[in-house]
Amino acid sequence: MFDAAVDASLPKPQFYEELLSMSEGLLSMSRDMIVNLSQVSALLYNALPELNWAGFYLVSAPEMLKLAPFQGKVACVDIPFSKGVCGAAARSGVTQCIADVHEFPGHIACDAASRSELVVPLFIDGHVIGVLDLDSPHPGRFDLEDVAGIEALCQQLVSATDWHWQFSTQA
Structure with missing residues (x-):
């Protein structure tokens, strides 16, 4: 059994160093895309305090994202x-670090309890292939240290994964 406990009282740079170490261990077990997205979303959901959603959306067609592995309440399936x-x-x-999603024009309220959001794009060869989405019920939950830590984790994830996602024209 893997324990995703990181001491939340640590200063954020140390917290993210430990989180990256845990993520590296998880990602060393498999290069499979679904496995790695599932493991990372579970790790983040359980390790980061004050989250109500952690997961991925992958590019599924030109200018369209589709729901991928996540932790939390059921979610929107397609996001243009x-x-x-x-x-x-x-x-x-x-990267989008939004202190209050109710002030973000065009915000999609998949979970009405969400108040702040951190979304990091995932890149392969300079092309966005998806995003990691973190939601919190607390306004202002995310800051620049969270951005740096989560961006580093996303780079680690992309490098450790064999991406086999294909565009789908079916819903």
Whole structure:
């Protein structure tokens, strides 16, 4: 059994060093995309305090994201690049750290309890292939240290994974 406990009282840089070490251990067990996305979403959901959702959306067609492995309540299945925080991250290729999602134009409320959101795009060869989405019921939950830590984890994930996702024209 793998224990995803990280001491949340650590300063954030140390917290993320430990989280990256745990992630590296998990990712060393498999290069399979579904396995790795599932393991990382479970790790984040259980290790990061004050989350109500942690998961992935993958590019499924031009300008469209589709739900992938996650932890939390049921979620939106398809998100166009033109909508929401996930769409903005995929469209721009820039991490979105939103203190209050109710102030974000076009926010998609998959879970009405979510108040802040951190969305990090995933890249292969300079192309966005998906996003990692973290939601919290607390406004202002995420800061620049969270951004740096989660971006590093996403780079680690992309490097450790054999990506076999294919565009799908079916819902």
